[in-house]
Amino acid sequence: MPWTIRLCRPAGIGKTEGIAASVTIDTTVHRGHHANAIVTLDAEVSAARPPIPVSMETRRNVLKSTAALVASAASSIASPRASADFALVRSLPVIVDRARTGSSEFKERAIADHAANMKPFGGSLARHGHALFHQTRSAATGPWDFDIVVIGSGYGASICAARLAMAKQSGVRLAVLERGREWIPGTFADTFAGAMKQSRYQMLGPNKKTIDNPIGLFNAMQNDEVNVLSGNGLGGSSLINANVAIRPDADCFNQTDWPAALRDRRVLDPYYDRASLELDARVESIDASPKMRSQRLAAKRLEICGANFEPASLTVTRGSKNETAAILNRQGLRQRGCIDCGDCTAGCNVGAKNTLAMNYLPLARRHGAEIYTHTEVVRIEKLCDHYRIHFNNFHPDREGKLCTQSGTTTTRMVVVGAGSIGSNEILLRSRSAGLSVSDRVGHRWTTNGDAVGFIRKSDHLTNIGGFSAFAQSGCAVGPTIQTNLTYPGRTRLSERVLIQDGSVSRSYANVLGLLMQDMDLDQTLVMLGMGHDGAAGRVVLGDDGLGSVKWPGLKDSPYRKLIRREFAKVAAAHGGKYKYLKIFGDNLITVHPLGGCAMADDPRNGVVDDCGRVFDASRGGQWDAATGLETPSIHTGLYVADGSIIPTSIGCNPLMTISALAERISQQIAGDPAHADLFA
Numbered sequence: 152m153p154w155t156i157r158l159c160r161p162a163g164i165g166k167t168e169g170i171a172a173s174v175t176i177d178t179t180v181h182r183g184h185h186a187n188a189i190v191t192l193d194a195e196v197s198a199a200r201p202p203i204p205v206s207m208e209t210r211r212n213v214l215k216s217t218a219a220l221v222a223s224a225a226s227s228i229a230s231p232r233a234s235a236d237f238a239l240v241r242s243l244p245v246i247v248d249r250a251r252t253g254s255s256e257f258k259e260r261a262i263a264d265h266a267a268n269m270k271p272f273g274g275s276l277a278r279h280g281h282a283l284f285h286q287t288r289s290a291a292t293g294p295w296d297f298d299i300v301v302i303g304s305g306y307g308a309s310i311c312a313a314r315l316a317m318a319k320q321s322g323v324r325l326a327v328l329e330r331g332r333e334w335i336p337g338t339f340a341d342t343f344a345g346a347m348k349q350s351r352y353q354m355l356g357p358n359k360k361t362i363d364n365p366i367g368l369f370n371a372m373q374n375d376e377v378n379v380l381s382g383n384g385l386g387g388s389s390l391i392n393a394n395v396a397i398r399p400d401a402d403c404f405n406q407t408d409w410p411a412a413l414r415d416r417r418v419l420d421p422y423y424d425r426a427s428l429e430l431d432a433r434v435e436s437i438d439a440s441p442k443m444r445s446q447r448l449a450a451k452r453l454e455i456c457g458a459n460f461e462p463a464s465l466t467v468t469r470g471s472k473n474e475t476a477a478i479l480n481r482q483g484l485r486q487r488g489c490i491d492c493g494d495c496t497a498g499c500n501v502g503a504k505n506t507l508a509m510n511y512l513p514l515a516r517r518h519g520a521e522i523y524t525h526t527e528v529v530r531i532e533k534l535c536d537h538y539r540i541h542f543n544n545f546h547p548d549r550e551g552k553l554c555t556q557s558g559t560t561t562t563r564m565v566v567v568g569a570g571s572i573g574s575n576e577i578l579l580r581s582r583s584a585g586l587s588v589s590d591r592v593g594h595r596w597t598t599n600g601d602a603v604g605f606i607r608k609s610d611h612l613t614n615i616g617g618f619s620a621f622a623q624s625g626c627a628v629g630p631t632i633q634t635n636l637t638y639p640g641r642t643r644l645s646e647r648v649l650i651q652d653g654s655v656s657r658s659y660a661n662v663l664g665l666l667m668q669d670m671d672l673d674q675t676l677v678m679l680g681m682g683h684d685g686a687a688g689r690v691v692l693g694d695d696g697l698g699s700v701k702w703p704g705l706k707d708s709p710y711r712k713l714i715r716r717e718f719a720k721v722a723a724a725h726g727g728k729y730k731y732l733k734i735f736g737d738n739l740i741t742v743h744p745l746g747g748c749a750m751a752d753d754p755r756n757g758v759v760d761d762c763g764r765v766f767d768a769s770r771g772g773q774w775d776a777a778t779g780l781e782t783p784s785i786h787t788g789l790y791v792a793d794g795s796i797i798p799t800s801i802g803c804n805p806l807m808t809i810s811a812l813a814e815r816i817s818q819q820i821a822g823d824p825a826h827a828d829l830f831a
Contacts, residue, residue, distance in 0.1 A: 242670035249616075249661050252342045257490065257620035261337035261502035264477055264485040268513070276508065276516050277333045277385055280526030280544045284558055291322040292828055295537045295561035299325040299829070301520075301568060302528045302540075302577065305387025306806055307793030307813040308568025309511040310426070314817035315566075316518035318830045325520045326562075327512075328542065330527040330573075331384035332366045334508070339368075339498025341619035346497060346658040351383050362697075365545050365553060366525060368498065372572065376705040377598055377688070377739040381570055385524055386507040388570070388806075391496050392742070393631040393679075394465040394504060395651070395804035396432035398423055402644050408595070408686070408798045410752050410761035419811045422818075426810035429514075431481060431505050433469060435462040440491060440629030442676060445611035446652040449724035450636050456720065457640045463633050463651065466505040466806075467495075480505070482513050493617030493628030497656035500620035528569065529557075529696075530580040533786065537563045564788040564826070566763075568813075571596065571744035574795040575690040576698040578748060578758065578765075583692070587769035587786075589754035593690040596700060597800040598741035600648070600682030600710060603732075604718035607667055609674050610726030615654040616664070616672035628654050632679065635803075636721065645683045645710075648717050649803050653677030666732055676725065678718050681743070683800045684710045690747045700744075706737055743805050748791045749798035753783045757798060763790040763816040787825060792816045 269275050290298045299319070301312045304327055312327045319325060340346045351367035353359050360373055368390065370383040382388035401416040412418065438444040443462070450460035470478050470488025477485035489503035499506070516522060525545045532539040539561050545553045567574045578592045606613075617628055636650045655663045655677060663677075664670040688702040705711070715731065722729035734740075751757025754766035760783065770784035792813045794805055801808055821830045 242664070245616075245670060246661055246664075249657055250342060250344075252340075252345060255500075255621045257487070257501050257622075258337035260477075260487060261500055261620070262335060264487065264502050265335045265337070267477075268484045272513070272516055275333055276512055277327075277329065277522040277524045279546065280328065280523040280542070281546050281556075283523055283526065283542070283544065283560055284556070286560065288561075290324050290563065291320070292563055293537065295563055297324045297326045297521075297560065297562040299323065299564045299566070300538075300540060300560070300562040301325070301327045301566045303327075303387060303568035303570060303573060303793065304329040304385050304507065304512060304522070305382070305568060305570055305793055306389065306507065306809045307816075308387070308566065309389075309507040309515065310810055310813035311566045311568060311790075311792050311817045311820070312515040312520050313511040313518070314814065315821060315830075316515045316520040318817075318821035319519070320829060320831050323519075323829050325515075326560075327515065327520055327522040328526045328528055328540070329385050329522065329524045330365070330569075331368070331382075332524050333385040334368070334390060334498065336498075336502040336504075337500050337620065339494075339500050341494065341497060341500065341657045343658050343661060346656075365527065365555075370572075372699070374700040374738070376702045377700055377741055379572060379700065379744050380740065380742045381572070381744065385522070386512065388742075389504075389506040390498055390508075392806065393495055393651075393653075393804070394467050395632050395635075396427060396430065396464045396466050396807045397635065397649075397803045398807055399801040399803050400639070400644065400647060403799065403801045406644075406799055408749070408751075408756075410750050410757075412761040413750070419808075419815065422811035422814035423807055425814050426807060427464075429481065429510055430466040430810065431468065431510075432464045432466050432807075434464045435630070435633045437462055440627045440633060441612040441614040441673075442652045442654065443629060443633045445609060445613050445676065445725060446634045446636065448611060449721060450634075452724040453636070453720065457638045459637050459639055461635050461637075463635050465630055465633070467630055468503045468505060480509060482510050482517075484509055484513060489630060490620070490623075491627035491629045492619055492621075492623070492657075493615065493631060493654035494619045494656045494658075495631040497617070497619070497658050528577055530577060530584055531565055531567075531586060531789070532581070532584065533586055533789075534561075537561055538565050538789065540565065564820075564829070565790065566820075567748075567789075567791045568793040570793055571747055571795040572690065572698050572700075574791055574793055575747040576692065576696075578791075579690070579692045579698065580696060587767055589758045589766050589768045591749065591751075591754070591756065592758045593747050595686045595749040595757070595798055596688035596690050596702075596744070596746040597686035597797075598684055598688070598705075598739060599743035599745050599800045599805060600680070600684045600714065600802055601739070601741035601743050602680040602682075602711070602714040602718070603653075603740055604678040604680065604715070604722070605663075605667060605730045605732060606676040606678065606722040606725050606727040607669070607674070607730050608727045609676055612673055613676045614673050615675060615677060616660040617654055617657040619657040630654075631656075632804075644802075646713065647802060648680055648682040648714060650717060650721055651679045651681075653679045667730070674727070676727070678721060680714045680718060681800075681802050681804070682710060682714055683802050684708065686746055686799050688746070705739060711739065743794070745794045745797040745800065745805060748795035750796045751798065759791050759796050760785065762819040763792045763796060763812075765789040765791060790816065790820065 349368040353363040719729040749757040764785040
């Protein structure tokens with residue numbers, strides 16, 4: 152019996168042009184079962200001139216994707232569960248829609264806002280790093296190129312750059328070196344094909360662990376036991392994170408792995424407050440989206456188990472979704488109110504996400520910082536009274552292909568903030584070339600207990616499919632994460648977990664919909680878990696000079712079994728089924744890599760002290776007669792300030808803790824008498 156379905160042109164992306172397709176599925180029935188299915192796809196692109204240009208390649212990709220999905224639907228129809236799985240065919244217009252992109256009013260506003268924001272800075276926050284090859288030595292305090300160089304532009308690096316720029320004396324040169332490129336809101340990829348092109352590593356095939364696009368936005372590293380995802384661009388992971396601003400349990404700090412000065416969280420509370428103000432963190436309204444309500448109802452059922460539910464605090468700008476006037480943030484930059492599109496982790500095309508490019512980086516630039524992109528630091532060399540930084544610069548040739556050119560620059564002070572993997576790579580390569588650092592570099596690396604789980608067939612509407620910056624008439628998806636579910640009453644810290652709701656960005660909605668057999672994604676929920684994994688991982692260098700993570704036994708660890716049990720409980724409370732997807736084999740996935748350059752009281756236990764100063768392992772220590780203790784020697788002017796210095800998992804999203812530590816470290820640097828000639 153044949154079914155013929157006419158696919159109308161997708162809504163929301165151009166009303167005078169689209170793709171129409173006829174799908175004929177012919178099945179024969181044998182003894183009550185669909186024995187086979189023949190699929191015919193006749194598709195055409197309307198000839199009307201589109202208001203939004205669509206390339207022939209894009210059209211072909213859409214048709215190929217549609218054909219593949221229809222074939223999958225046919226296989227489903229050929230099963231005894233045909234009536235349930237036939238919804239895939241019904242959802243084909245949605246599938247085709249997600250495979251296409253184009254302009255929108257929201258995107259155009261975001262691009263225009265960025266242009267207005269950048270006018271005071273000459274059009275952009277950064278310059279291409281190729282300009283470093285034409286530097287003249289003009290540092291204020293000696294015969295070096297810069298007085299201060301900050302490596303990276305994630306939370307730790309950007310905050311240090313901003314605070315040190317604000318505190319520096321006139322004439323002092325401060326530079327920020329960022330490996331990735333500067334991104335403009337409204338230009339982030341919102342299709343699967345577009346997102347794959349922005350992967351730094353090659354994701355598939357025999358060379359899947361090689362770097363394919365050194366300035367790609369998604370830094371997805373595959374290892375033997377755990378895969379690591381982080382952001383690569385001006386603003387670091389703030390470009391693609393879920394914006395959650397949360398403070399860890401106080402008990403996290405009261406562990407011997409932390410330096411004595413920080414074993415009371417109240418020491419950091421003023422710095423948490425300072426960062427929260429600058430990042431404009433605000434608590435979400437209750438039941439602001441279907442998935443938020445669904446998680447609240449599930450948490451209600453888990454109260455008997457000690458579950459605590461709360462709306463999350465997010466670094467997202469809120470305002471009227473349809474308001475035409477821009478919202479001025481604390482730094483005077485134009486932003487827009489969140490439209491609840493669910494695309495936070497793919498890059499915000501609305502301009503509502505409070506990335507570091509909306510706050511700390513403009514603050515740094517406004518106070519004289521020089522920012523250079525396309526520049527990856529390889530290693531740091533210590534000279535007599537300053538440092539030489541070796542870097543690679545990525546610039547296009549005449550055909551647009553990225554070429555690599557090596558160079559060096561010099562500076563009196565270095566703040567390393569390249570992220571957990573990046574900072575470890577830099578210090579490990581520097582140590583191999585002669586820099587004396589603790590042999591604990593690379594150790595005490597942690598996933599922060601990150602885990603991902605999925606709920607199928609929830610009792611409640613979830614609506615987690617992101618729609619990017621396109622007009623939407625249906626109910627809200629919401630920011631990627633909006634809730635926190637915790638168990639604060641558990642006595643043992645190792646048993647406390649955090650489970651958050653999650654949406655999926657438009658780029659990956661079709662993929663998840665197929666895997667979950669729910670193309671509308673209205674009965675599916677992503678669960679994002681965090682906890683305490685023991686921080687027994689290690690970052691090591693390969694023969695190619697790139698870092699990788701080693702953690703034998705992680706896949707069978709007690710923590711992994713614990714978080715899976717917790718996921719199953721939450722899924723049951725939703726009335727659904729817990730599902731674990733082996734997307735990259737059986738590996739864990741972390742988006743919150745921490746450690747490797749751990750803080751400690753001495754170089755026998757860590758790499759930096761509580762102020763981020765790098766231990767000089769070659770010089771031993773100095774005896775302090777007043778305290779009766781040995782004071783470890785440090786490299787004057789060399790610091791680390793990012794997630795790599797956190798010595799344990801903290802069981803929650805780490806952006807606020809990294810920010811608080813960076814606020815404290817930058818204050819210590821500016822107040823250090825050894826640098827009195829640098830800071831006012």
